[in-house]
Structures are given as structure tokens and as C-alpha cells.
Amino acid sequence: MGDAAIIDGKAFAEDLRARIADLAARFEETAGRKAGLAVVLVGEDPASQVYVRNKGRQTVACGMESFEHKLPAETSEADLLALVERLNSDPAVDGILVQLPLPAHINEQKVIATINPDKDVDGFHVVNVGRLATGLPGFVPCTPLGCVMLLKDRLGSLSGLDAVVIGRSNIVGKPMAQLLTAESCTVTIAHSRTKNLPEVVRRADIVVAAVGRPEMVKGDWIKPGATVIDVGINRVPSAEEGKSKLVGDVDFASASEVAGAITPVPGGVGPMTIAVLLRNTIVAAHRNAGIALAEDAI
Numbered sequence: 001m002g003d004a005a006i007i008d009g010k011a012f013a014e015d016l017r018a019r020i021a022d023l024a025a026r027f028e029e030t031a032g033r034k035a036g037l038a039v040v041l042v043g044e045d046p047a048s049q050v051y052v053r054n055k056g057r058q059t060v061a062c063g064m065e066s067f068e069h070k071l072p073a074e075t076s077e078a079d080l081l082a083l084v085e086r087l088n089s090d091p092a093v094d095g096i097l098v099q100l101p102l103p104a105h106i107n108e109q110k111v112i113a114t115i116n117p118d119k120d121v122d123g124f125h126v127v128n129v130g131r132l133a134t135g136l137p138g139f140v141p142c143t144p145l146g147c148v149m150l151l152k153d154r155l156g157s158l159s160g161l162d163a164v165v166i167g168r169s170n171i172v173g174k175p176m177a178q179l180l181t182a183e184s185c186t187v188t189i190a191h192s193r194t195k196n197l198p199e200v201v202r203r204a205d206i207v208v209a210a211v212g213r214p215e216m217v218k219g220d221w222i223k224p225g226a227t228v229i230d231v232g233i234n235r236v237p238s239a240e241e242g243k244s245k246l247v248g249d250v251d252f253a254s255a256s257e258v259a260g261a262i263t264p265v266p267g268g269v270g271p272m273t274i275a276v277l278l279r280n281t282i283v284a285a286h287r288n289a290g291i292a293l294a295e296d297a298i
């Protein structure tokens, strides 16, 4: 095989944001208010601060309102739950995102369970997990939905393809497998305990790597021509003294010699995650305001 096509998630996300901006402008005309996204950050983790800043910036750039709530690391669980309740009943807020991970003294499940499922633009609430599992309309987690958008853009129909998802997290692996099943793929969920993992991955027409281990998936695990989606975001030391760089869960150098197409890190799945968050927010705004939005509008 020659060199894989690079799947440009950054460009796709820009395109998606332009369409969202269009819908957001029309929403504002119809509803008489902007769509709104509230993002809650507890603590001072530098990476989280960067993500939250990017989300806020892109929300505003799409013509929606951004409500940022930055709370100190020692915020009590009760105070955080009270804030979520306020956002639930605030009519200017269509979507709520509580940045994870939360400090150890706060029960994440309890916080997610407190978010109104119809404002849960992350798709983490059990009601949305259940809706996805049963094929009901709801909110789908942003990263896996972004991955499916990239796959369908690249491959058209996914029907009948063998897909291997490496990773079984609630945020990526499990919803990814459900979305691919809904697209009529034959899906295998592999993980750290999977026997003969390279062999399992070699069967796949579609590989989704979401394990959180830098450059674990090697080129000789990939079936020639397969489509490789790298969800990993790992910060590792770079060759340059004292600096770090981002790498995925896939060894890009070797995999890109075998794959038919592959997402880079950065510039692949990451930008899609934020664009889909904005997509979910504009969908939430329409639903919450009782304004129709065509199924295929976005």
C-alpha cells in the first residue's frame, strides 16, 4: 500500500461549524434569543482550561451564547449540584457541559445524573445512554458522533463493514460501538484484556482506537486499505528538551503506510469533538424552544 489519505478533521469541523452558524442565526431570528451553552469547569487543570477556552470561543464564533462557570477546586459537591440545578431551570441555557474529570471529592455520576437530559449535550446522562441504546432521539456523545461523521464522509455507507473499537469507555468505546452497529457494521469491542489484539484488529475495515495508550496500534496490526480513526490524545515528551507533543493511540508513521485513510493527531478527531458539541447545542436549542429542525439539517 502507498500512503494513506489523511482525514482532515480540522477542515471537516470548520465546515460543520459554518453550517451550525447558519442554523444558529436562523434560530435567533425565530426564537428571539441566541442558543446558549453553559460550560462548567471545576479546578485549574491547564489542559481543561485550554479546552474550555476553545469551546467558549467557538460557541461565540458560531453565533451562540457561552456561559462559562469556573469554580475553585475545593468547590463542594452540593454547590456544584446547586449550580447545575440553576442551569437546568435557566431558559437561556440550552446545553450544559460539566468538564470531566472532576476533583476526587465530587461524585461525577451524581453530577451527570443531575443535568436535565434534554440539556445534556455531552450525551452522558443515563437517559441519553438508554435512548442511544434503544434508537430513540437523544444526545449522542460528541467524540463518537464526530468519528461516525468522518467515516461516513470518507466511506459513504458503512453497511456490512467489519469494525473494531479498541476501548470500552462510557464516553467513547461503548457509544462508538452502538453507533457503528446502527450503521450496520459488524462490531467488535476490543480492550486491554483482548487476546491476540493485533490479530483481531487486522480483521477490521474500520479501526477506532480509544485506549489512551500512546502509539499502541502499530502498522502491522492494520489491514491494508483499512480506515483508521485515532481518538487518542496523549501528551508525551518530545525530542526537544523540556517540551511535549501530542500523539494518538495509533503509531501514525507505520499505520499510515498500510491504512487507506487515517486521522492525524492533532487535527483529526479532537476538533470534531468540539464541533459536534456545538451541533448538539443547536439541536437542543430547537428542541427546547419547540422549533422544528429537519432530521438531516445538520
Ligand SMILES: Nc1nc(=O)c2c([nH]1)NC[C@@H]1CN(c3ccc(C(=O)N[C@@H](CCC(=O)O)C(=O)O)cc3)C=[N+]21
Residues within 6 Å of the ligand: 050, 051, 097, 098, 099, 100, 101, 122, 142, 233, 246, 265, 266, 267, 268, 269, 270, 271, 273, 274
Ligand atoms: N464533559 C466533558 N466533555 C468533553 O467532551 C470532554 C471533557 N469533559 N473532558 C476532556 C475531554 C477532552 N476533550 C477534547 C476536546 C477537543 C480536543 C481538541 O480540540 N484537540 C485538538 C488539539 C488540542 C491541543 O493542542 O491540545 C486536536 O486534536 O487537534 C481534545 C480533547 C473533550 N473532553
Ligand SMILES: [Mg+2]
Residues within 6 Å of the ligand: 166, 167, 168, 169, 173, 210, 211
Ligand atoms: Mg477505554
